[in-house]
Amino acid sequence: MKTLHLFAGATMLAAAFTLSGCGGSGDEPVSVAPKAEAAQVSQMETRSGAKQPGSKSTRMHPVTGEPLSAEQVLIRGNGSEPGSIDPQLVDDSVGGAIVNDLFEGLTSSGPDGQLTPGVAESWSASEDFKTWTFKLRQNAKWSDGEPVTANDFVYSWRRAVNPEVGSNYAYYMEVAGVANSTAIVNGEKPITDLGVQALDDYTLQVSLEVPVTYLPIMVSHYTTYPSPQRVVEKYKGDWTKPGNIVSNGAYKLKEWSVGEKMVAVRNENYWGNADTIVNEVVYLPIDDTIAEMQRFEAGEMHHTNTVPVSQMERIKKDMNDELISVPKLATYMYQFNLQEKPFDDVRVRKALSYAIDRDIIVKYITKGGQTPAYSITPPEVNGFHYVAPEISKLTQAERDAEAIRLLNEAGYNKDNPLVFDLVYNTSEGHKSIAVAISQMWKEKLGAIVTPTNMEWKTFLTEKAAGNFKVARYGWNGDYNEASTFLTLMLSNSGNNDGKWNNAEFDKLLADARNSTDPAPFYEKAEQILSAEMPVAPIYFYRGLRMVSPQLGGYATNNPLDIAYAKDMYIKAQ
Template structure:
């Protein structure tokens, strides 16, 4: 059996016509376009990297999607649309995927983008020598021999990916994976230029050295301050790109960012915690909130060297139960978020949120149960537990942490030390398990429940709790080949709700101020929020 995704069938990819653009109107909507097409937006922290195989954060991935292009992109509704790949076919048992690459895709230095560039990038991702934080994604994709390559037991050439010719990429899976095509929109799978990396090493991503195949080139980067990308004339669809220049500004304080937005310096910024209700009244054409495929949670160190009290499941359960999630979303954040009692959000495609036990209790019942559990573990208000909670610097994270610490103190007598850290330091601290409890957030890499639940699999690169459960591992492994994996996902959610290695707090909403001349092109219906500057545009006032 063969299966093919053709460009003409891939949803709403816009085939914009250059004559209309030249006339200053949008060729599909007919809107008059603004003369200046520069998009400026705020980010909280300096990104981790713009190297596709190294980047590990959301803001960095947003930049990488502008600079590089993978096999497939997403449209404004989250559907797959062609990127470098025009289509693909599969064999009968869907274990071999053959991608046909477009012949007009070029690198910014004029070289053609080839299947070999993808082979190099995927082998580079799996190679232990690269030390990618996203190396584990190769196993998420179920690529043949990924595990052996990642462990160093097999050469990278054994990875199940090869170039049949310059424009035909063949990928072999360990077994059929129903959502495999969805995983190819992730930035870690984007091609990288071997010749540039060989020539410049780690410095290949500097503006003077970088070679890209996306709609934009990197033209300026001032660490912890700003990053600028401008149109790439070599991009295959450059003639249909409207936004000319994209500027991301690092502004750590969300209230300062809002002030600068109001002053006209930014086209988009996050709404500070608690301010959505008032801003939606005062600026209804700019304040917007919508569901996102993201979960906000606290991860608990349960590694071998974790404090003994955190290895006690009663303590972990008590800490989770004592958090009043309704107060967090309704009083602290007020931005359309929803309380979370499971890790996987309800916005996930084809996923039914299971009703885990404690989700059905009243908060009074949760607090009563929490106090009893903490007492059983040997702690109470006369013999309080001391905990350190870390979070990356952000006013919103601070507000949540303060609220949670007060809830723990009031309900359980727990003494909490709050510690904020700069982003990269925080990632290192959490990743090396040098913490007790840490703030965490996860946005889906693709729209399927495994993108969340794989984080509690024992071998996951982002299992910062170092939680290990053989039953969970088995359920997740079996789910990969199931036509309906919901029963397995339900069971995994029930197990982690009982073991509590993580504490789900809320499911995200996108809560932004977006200038009226841009808001019409923002992909609010894409719950993954994989946006591409090439698809945005500004209309004339």
């Protein structure tokens, strides 16, 4: 076995790190609580410590030496109501942020994106990188005091690929190359054939079909987190509700008032509990970015989920020291539904993509340091050789002319306009972008486009069901390697809601997985996407949010935009 010592191995692998979850779908917001409930939350927050007026403390931070607030209650803007907090079912950044606090995988993401140990203390690989062995720490426990064992991971990984569970991230195990995962997802083999086994209570062995050198990075993703079998089987679909849920992370769920707040408290059985400072975490599902900003300015939360684009200039001028711009491997896109005419016509898809003036979007709409995107994969992704598509080298006027030509060729013009709805999830930012792009399509192509917003859960459901023509699409990298973006468009991907499929593209990604130098395969795959345009990339993200000066330990340099509550602390005023 080739032993990768924890920190030496991390150095080799950390350069490839990233997640959402990222895995996740960009800055996804949802519904605001009714006003009466919001007022109640506001009162609770002010009492519990966002402002903490006059709070006294003699306790000091063990590393920085800063005086700590007596009340360690962290109040987080979470953007929306999570669709799920089940590790094997969550598929967006909203739920992912909460799951990252409640659960812990074999590995984690450090403040700068470096690979750090989680439940696993060490790991090693065979010479061919097709067999990985993870040694689990023996003091890892569930919140009910039961030990976390290798069998917990075997159960959850099998659950992730089980067709009866229906995880949108089942394909993640296939991307990781876990033996028999594809056959199991397709219903051709039983889940017990998955290439994962417990050699003993604290040794997990993973067998792969192909060499994967960065598997320790991939197992920091929430799809691979453990789920407590005894609890899942007892409560079934209700196992994540307060009173039922058992988790193995730094926090455990105490309260879930839908549309109002979620509250988590310290898990005293967490192996790293002695190093945790924040005692309670409150998650606020505020999809209205202006309302969220107002709550932040009133001192009712420690950090926002995002920043209202309409107030960016004021914020930069008056509150720039509280504005955090986090490097983020993520892409903002529009997805075309190829099951709906005329979006099965590549000329229509290309015309709409070419007519988007991305420079206007990032300069006048988002205004937060984002950069125009002409590929799905961000250029900064580790090991990815970015080659700018030819269309990106043209002037916008040249792109517009080509868009008009293509749409005319497809039979649409101002006399016979293209008519469709552009769907996005509720957010001031998404609305501003949708309105601007709809206007571009109208002025340049004569298209009649109706921007239509949906509450987050409804948006996810309708999009997954294929009930859209063009929809907003965002992706946070699950890890820092090009496959986390390109596999979105695989024929069997649970995130390929537009149902585009291309056998050559699928083969390129399969070949990349088998190669020690996947970059050439990724380059060709991006060329196919540019030629077929199943999605229209618009810009590469920056993670923007407001962070109170009273909040310490917030990770501002994690390319996965992960900030664990266990690493934060509230300073004394």
